[in-house]
Amino acid sequence: MIKPDPSVVAPEHLGTVHMVGIGGSGMSGIARLFLANGITVTGSDVRDSNNIQALRDLGVSVHIGHDAANLGDAQTLVVTGALWQDNPEYVLAQQRGLTILHRSQALEWLTRGSRLVSVAGAHGKTTSTGMIVTGLRELGADPSFVNGGVVQAYGLSSAYGEGELFVVEADESDGSFLLYDTAVALVTNVDADHLDHYGSLEAFDQAFVDFTSAAKELVVISSDDPGAVRVTHKISGPRVLTFGEAAHADVRLAHIDTTTGGVTLTIEYLGTKYTAQLKVPGRHNALNAAGAFATLVGLGFDAASSLAAISEFGGTERRFELHGIRRGVSVYDDYAHHHTEVNAVLSAARTVVGEGRVIAVHQPHLYSRTQHFCGEFAHTLEHDADLTVVLDVYGAREDPVPGVTGALVSEKFTDQSKVAFIADWQEAADHIAAIAQPGDYVITLGCGDVYRIIPQILASLEATE
Numbered sequence: 265m266i267k268p269d270p271s272v273v274a275p276e277h278l279g280t281v282h283m284v285g286i287g288g289s290g291m292s293g294i295a296r297l298f299l300a301n302g303i304t305v306t307g308s309d310v311r312d313s314n315n316i317q318a319l320r321d322l323g324v325s326v327h328i329g330h331d332a333a334n335l336g337d338a339q340t341l342v343v344t345g346a347l348w349q350d351n352p353e354y355v356l357a358q359q360r361g362l363t364i365l366h367r368s369q370a371l372e373w374l375t376r377g378s379r380l381v382s383v384a385g386a387h388g389k390t391t392s393t394g395m396i397v398t399g400l401r402e403l404g405a406d407p408s409f410v411n412g413g414v415v416q417a418y419g420l421s422s423a424y425g426e427g428e429l430f431v432v433e434a435d436e437s438d439g440s441f442l443l444y445d446t447a448v449a450l451v452t453n454v455d456a457d458h459l460d461h462y463g464s465l466e467a468f469d470q471a472f473v474d475f476t477s478a479a480k481e482l483v484v485i486s487s488d489d490p491g492a493v494r495v496t497h498k499i500s501g502p503r504v505l506t507f508g509e510a511a512h513a514d515v516r517l518a519h520i521d522t523t524t525g526g527v528t529l530t531i532e533y534l535g536t537k538y539t540a541q542l543k544v545p546g547r548h549n550a551l552n553a554a555g556a557f558a559t560l561v562g563l564g565f566d567a568a569s570s571l572a573a574i575s576e577f578g579g580t581e582r583r584f585e586l587h588g589i590r591r592g593v594s595v596y597d598d599y600a601h602h603h604t605e606v607n608a609v610l611s612a613a614r615t616v617v618g619e620g621r622v623i624a625v626h627q628p629h630l631y632s633r634t635q636h637f638c639g640e641f642a643h644t645l646e647h648d649a650d651l652t653v654v655l656d657v658y659g660a661r662e663d664p665v666p667g668v669t670g671a672l673v674s675e676k677f678t679d680q681s682k683v684a685f686i687a688d689w690q691e692a693a694d695h696i697a698a699i700a701q702p703g704d705y706v707i708t709l710g711c712g713d714v715y716r717i718i719p720q721i722l723a724s725l726e727a728t729e
Contacts, residue, residue: 266347266354266366267438274365274373279339281370283307284353286326287316289581290433291344291367293410293422295319297374300424308334308353332356339363342370345438346661368440371410371432375444378408378430381559384441384475385452385486387605388552391544392452393433395556395577400429402573403565407431413580413599429563434475441475449479449502450559452552454491455604473498484558486551487513507558508551515558520550522615531557533567540575545584546612553577584609584707587718590725592702595718601629601711603640610648613705620703623696624649625717626673627710628657631665634672642676646683649707653696656687658712689717697724 281298285291286307292315298305299322308327309316316326327334332352335341341357341364349355357364365373383393390413397415400407406425412433414421434441434449454472472495476483479502486492488508496504507515518537519530527542529550542549553574560570579585582599589595600609606626613622624645628634634641634657645652654670674685686692696706706721708714 266343266345266349269364269366270443272363272365272369274340274369275363278303278363278373280304280306280337281340281342282335282338282353282357283342284330284347284351285309285344285367286319286324287311287313288344289315289413289421290371290410291342292316292319293420294342294367294370294374295324296322296420296422297408297410297424298370299324301374306334306336306338335360340365342367345440348661366440368435368438368443372443372445374410375408375430375432379428379447380444381407381429381431381448381450381563382434382441382444382446382475382479383432383450383452384434384436384472385450386436386455386491387602387608388452388548388555389433389435390580390599391549391577391583392450392552392555393431394580395552395574396450396559397431398577399556399560399565399570399573400427400431401425402576403560403569405429405565411580413582415580417576417578436471436475439471442471442478446475446479448482448559448563449476449484450555451476451483451485451492451495452555453486453489453604454495455489455602469494469498477501482559482562484555484562486555487516488551503562505558505562507554515554515561517550517554520547522547522550522612526616527553529553531571533557533561536567538568538571540571542575543578545616546608547615548608548612582715584612587715588722590722591729592704593700593725594705595721595725596705596707597715597718598707598709599711600709602633603637603644606641606709607644607648609707609709610644613707614648617705618703620705621650621701622648623700623704623706624652625655625692625696625706625708625714625721626652626670627655627708627712627714628670628673629660629710629712631657631659631662631668634670635665635668638672639676641673642683645673646677646679650682651699652677652683653692654683654685655689655692655710655714655717658710658714660712689720693717693720693724696721697728700725
């Protein structure tokens with residue numbers, strides 16, 4: 265794993281930029297903004313994708329596979345935290361003495377001089393960012409933005425706008441959200457995660473204290489999440505607006521109704537109640553909307569207009585995204601990779617599945633997270649899904665840990681009839697097709713490459729028609 269080096273300051277002129285891991289939503293979004301700045305961009309990634317093809321259409325030369333020769337004559341290298349230190353392009357850039365920037369440092373370069381809205385939190389960042397961007401656009405503010413996922417209505421994860429505001433999804437996983445010159449900070453929650461980086465819950469909390477206290481204008485933070493409450497007590501400096509269902513919240517969710525298959529919510533702010541219906545399902549999205557609403561009114565926008573604008577948000581890719589229906593079985597994908605996120609997604613699915621069942625396909629992400637939270641994942645999956653298929657661990661930036669496989673999760677189920685650990689993807693797809701019935705929802709869960717099993721699931725369903 266490559267972490268940002270705070271001692272490295274991006275120079276004013278970057279020259280040609282080579283990006284390793286350019287196909288990711290965040291990296292490809294940064295690449296598009298570099299292009300808009302007139303910067304020549306090249307890149308590489310392990311596999312082809314729609315994001316890469318879109319960049320090629322813009323004139324970017326992208327290599328599939330990592331090789332030192334890919335570096336070409338670049339003056340600056342941009343990397344993701346998922347890379348290993350022995351990546352040949354990274355090694356050659358070090359040998360040449362090039363400027364090497366973590367993706368967060370590249371984003372900091374792009375946002376310089378802007379009035380920056382940074383969205384952080386263990387869960388809900390991408391959706392909340394998308395809601396704020398949608399709201400601002402609907403209100404005519406035309407912000408620039410870089411999101412961790414494609415906003416479906418725009419088909420983009422990033423764009424430059426004409427307004428003064430710049431909205432970014434700020435990653436707390438490696439502390440890089442502390443790099444930004446934030447004016448307005450939104451914290452969706454401070455649920456313990458990434459302890460492999462921080463080492464302790466106290467250090468994790470402190471990072472959020474540092475992040476919020478550095479905001480120049482405003483902090484918007486959950487009134488309900490215990491970690492956020494701990495952080496709120498320690499914030500010094502900026503104005504604070506809390507949001508949530510707590511009676512003392514500045515922006516209070518007075519009512520949430522998910523019984524109709526969607527979400528209707530009522531927000532109370534400064535003694536007045538405002539009601540709207542969202543286009544995205546799930547109780548958790550009512551909370552995301554409340555945080556986005558608090559951000560907009562905190563920026564000075566009209567309350568009624570802000571909620572109406574946010575309600576136009578139609579979702580982001582890899583967040584409860586429908587990929588196909590075969591013989592009456594709907595196949596969805598979601599990025600959820602923490603047990604709290606899995607609970608939120610499966611609960612949302614339950615509100616819209618009707619008489620059908622929810623079948624979860626869980627790909628554990630990181631050996632450390634699987635080892636630490638296998639019991640929590642098992643409890644959530646067993647209680648929130650009707651049936652679960654557990655795949656093997658997606659290690660990402662970590663080396664394998666002996667004895668840590670997806671079986672750690674499945675073995676924690678009390679009722680073994682509700683779970684199957686299947687490492688082979690084709691066997692897993694065939695098993696899903698065998699157990700799925702018309703009206704069921706199959707939902708792949710994880711921030712690794714679990715979405716790549718979806719064509720196999722759809723094909724297996726077709727084969728059993």
